Amino acid sequence: MIASQETASKGQHIRIRIKRSDGPGKPSYWQAFDVPREPGANIISCLQWIAAHPVTVDGEKTTPVVWDSGCLEEVCGACTMLINGGVRQSCSALISDIAPNDGDEITLEPMSKFPVIRDLWVDRQRLFDSLKRVQAWVPIDGSYSLGAGPKESPDKQGTRYTLSTCMSCGCCLEACPQYNLEEDESQWPTSFIGAAAISQARLFNEHETGKQLKRERLDALMGPGGVSDCGNAQNCVKVCPKEIPLTESISAMGRATTIHAITSWFRR
């Protein structure tokens, strides 16, 4: 095994404080665990250790902590949570970076803008629904062979590729002051849609075939909860783990909706 840069010495621990909750509507409570320091450890490996040894620092026997995870290489977006108050993926949160010294403490909390299912696991369905709201797809003529797609310059490809690495993790929404927890599903279509979906609208408007739905997407972004609800705090772009130029996307869509509003008015 390749040890990471850190050298783990025997007997060293990290203290992890976790904000837990048994389910929707249940009160939250804090529990702390001492986890032995291991080479190459990250938040995931610590939570795995706790699952196998669910005893708090007070010696109280408890249940394994519930959390969402998938690829563990920061490409699926599942394991997003608040780590020491900041939103990020837990797989790429290396213990050697965030808690380098013996006895260092780490706090874990669920994202606050989505309903908690249990412990650190939240329901991000609203995020996926917002992709329907902006019709984030290319309207192709079916899946049978019809030759190649449109040619594209490397620059254009580069722009679209960057936008297309959005893994729907929700960091940008967690950090956004305009995006609020909304448990009532019926309110989703008119609540602020957030940076991720706005940027996806831009991605598909930039595509030769995708732009056939440009007007529909801009209509959606002009309605309630659309691009004009952005308060320009610019938090989204700072927390995006894929460094997607979200504020650039918001400005681009803002401009596009303005032009769209004027041309729509003339078309009437």
Added chain:
Amino acid sequence: MQQQQRVIVVGGGLAGLAATVRIAEAGIPVDLFSMVPVKRSHSVCAQGGINACNEVARQQGYSEYQHFDETIYGGDYLADQGPVLEMANFAPKVIDLLDRMGVPFNRTNEGQRDLRLFGGSLFKRTHFSGATTGQQLLYALDEQTRRYEASGLVRKYEFWEFLWPIIEGEVDGLDGDGRCVGMVAQDMRTMQIRSFRGASVIMATGGCGLVFGKSTNSIICTGGAASRCYQAGAWYGNGEMIQVHPTAIPGADKCRLMSESARGEGGRVWVPRKKGDDRKPSDIPENERYYFLEEKYPAYGNLVPRDIATREIFDICVNEGMGVKGENQVYLDLTHKDPDYLTRKLGGIMEIYEKFAGDDPRHTPMRIFPAVHYSMGGIWTQYTPGTYTPGTQHGEHKPGMAAPVDAQPGQGMALGAPNNMMTNIPGLYAFGEVNFAYHGATRLGANALLSCIFDGLYCGVSVANYVTQGDPAERPIDSIDQGLYDAAVESEQAKMSRFIDTVDGAEVSDDTNPYLIGKEMGEEMEAACTVVKTEPRLKQCLDKLAELRERFSRARLPDSAAWTNQSLSYSRAVGDMLIMAEMIAKCSLLREESRGSHYRLDFPDRNDERFLKTTVASFNAQSQGAAQHDVSYRDVQTKLVKPRARTYGKVEKQEPAKTETPAKEAASV
């Protein structure tokens, strides 16, 4: 008019989504189940690319047939050739389709799709989208699926776990009258267990990396769903064929893949010539570095297939003790390339290495070691042969030679035949990594994404035909007695109770802790059943698994919650993984030869006479322990390509420093 029958798809990776899109397009409603939002499926982890013949390669003498030949040779002849031919012929259509869906494939200056070199080929035939090709392909299919979801044809059940197939009648190999008519699944949040009727059920649940503990797979790739189908009577093919990827970054929670594209773009694998040389890599001069793959395989160099690269790295570290700084690690070096070029072509994986290992691979060679990556084996599936009937088998296909068969659809596998990729249980299909059909004994890099999407698109038509014209059209699923479904739900509820009832406040000991049983299984399987296997070690492994199965029968859950109980889901999967592990170990023991990824130190040669055969395991619930796995062999269809020695032009080991022309077809591997 009769009510439209529904199709169930389990798993929302490339195979499941491609199938969903194809079947919905035929106007058949689909219920799509996944343990995660489908956009987070394991396909996102695929980095390097997707293979297909293309115009540039074609004008250099490449062809679909050459791609087919490479895949068969790479897989050491263990794959039936008809379906592989069909896949290679279909590959360019897959690229075109994904291109139309908006996948940002890398482009040349002129705006054409760019290509890169990949293992097992001397031609550029790999299409890519940065170093996150799997993610980009998955997103495109996710978007098209969402389109059908918005239109009402697709209903998604995300955070639902497949528990058991529902079978009407008896399963008895290929002879029973049983057919799959639905399944039982559980909502992972509310814990509700319920049945679903389906005119057919498509398993697209991926691989079983977690059986080997730390692998490159996602946390969800337990193989639990495949194991449940196996226990319900579905055959399992070539279970012993597990690919260990040569280049991964070991970590505390998993091993992270370092894509083959790093070598495709010029990455060189080396160790210091002097054992234990602890100088910084940049201080070691060129002539004191041992580029062992390049020296041993002058023709393919760093791009030999994965099983060969893995064994050579393993050999250098474990047997020769030449690993970097005496540890199990070798350098994968890209520092001779332009940093901007690397960012453009390999940005995604450069970032992964930087994030998880702390060094910038543009300036410091990466340190890597092999890790379990892919399961060539899987649920056994059938197909209807295509129209091509050759007079004789063909030898090695060389660039520029006329292909013995053209690329028309239906040559290798009959288009739309209802049994394509159907298991031995009618109505139950297996698509993508969960089946055994395309990769033989080793998968070539960038062929996995292809086989997943090919299954979904090509065999999705087969499912549609089965539902509209086959058995379900004559005997509709709606007319089946509800009692069959209720009984299946009760059986799963009983299994759940058996776990929940173990929670009584008493201390969970290490002996009965499901998390520790799972961990021990992974460590044992990795040690005994991966790069090098021997009879004594495999027998020891079977003994250990028997012990673990016994301990598991007494396993105690740490959580009795009736809401979002992840411990239940994991523990239940451990039981299913143990059964799969035992089957894999037993199949490994019985295959007394070396072929592709399956390397037996005690039987180092390939033995076509005895083992040019598919291993078929079937589960016998009446028996106990390892005797539950009935193992038999079926002939492999090799009607197109004649098996030849698989050497990849290896030169003799005695003169490691020289680079000569490759020795022509030396001794067998």
